[in-house]
Amino acid sequence: QLQLVESGGGLVQPGGSLRLSCAASGFTPDVYAIGWFRQAPGKEREGVSCISSRGGITNYADSVKGRFTISRDNAKNTVYLQMNSLKPEDTAVYYCASGWVCYDRAADFRSWGQGTQVTVSS
Numbered sequence: 001q002l003q004l005v006e007s008g009g010g011l012v013q014p015g016g017s018l019r020l021s022c023a024a025s026g027f028t029p030d031v032y033a034i035g036w037f038r039q040a041p042g043k044e045r046e047g048v049s050c051i052s053s054r055g056g057i058t059n060y061a062d063s064v065k066g067r068f069t070i071s072r073d074n075a076k077n078t079v080y081l082q083m084n085s086l087k088p089e090d091t092a093v094y095y096c097a098s099g100w101v102c103y104d105r106a107a108d109f110r111s112w113g114q115g116t117q118v119t120v121s122s
Contacts, residue, residue: 002026002098002111004034009094012086019082020116022096030054030074035109036081038092038118048094050102051079060101062100064090086120093117101105 008020020039022034035050049060049070058070072079079096093115097109 002032004096004098004111004113006094006113006116007116008098011119011121013122014087014120016086016120017084018086018118020083020094020096020118022079022081022113024077024079024098026111030077032098033100034072034079035097035099035102035106036070036079037095037097037106038090039095039115040089040092043092045071045106047106049081052102053097057102083118086118088120091118091120 003025010020012018033050033052036048037045038048039045047061048064049068051058051070051072055072059103067084069082097111097112099109103109109120
């Protein structure tokens with residue numbers, strides 16, 4: 001089973017940037033699509049972005065389009081989420097998850113990391 005570990009979260013001022021990393025280990029991680037999700041207090045988990053196994057297909061939630069960029073380095077078994085122009089409403093715990101493809105539903109992703117906190121506040 002694939003193991004995923006997120007890192008890179010922290011406290012940042014509005015308009016700032018962070019880069020999250022999702023390090024994968026286990027059975028051939030480069031055959032999996034990786035999705036980023038987030039969950040704010042009192043809200044449901046929402047999909048943020050997803051990237052296919054070879055990086056050729058990416059998608060983004062409307063709320064982050066133009067601000068976030070997903071990428072992957074399969075040689076390092078790592079997927080990144082570059083977050084720019086951060087807003088207070090981006091505050092959440094961010095999770096990465098693996099799946100055969102970029103599913104529409106979070107429930108279809110098999111393995112999940114423990115999450116990393118992102119707080120956008122002045």
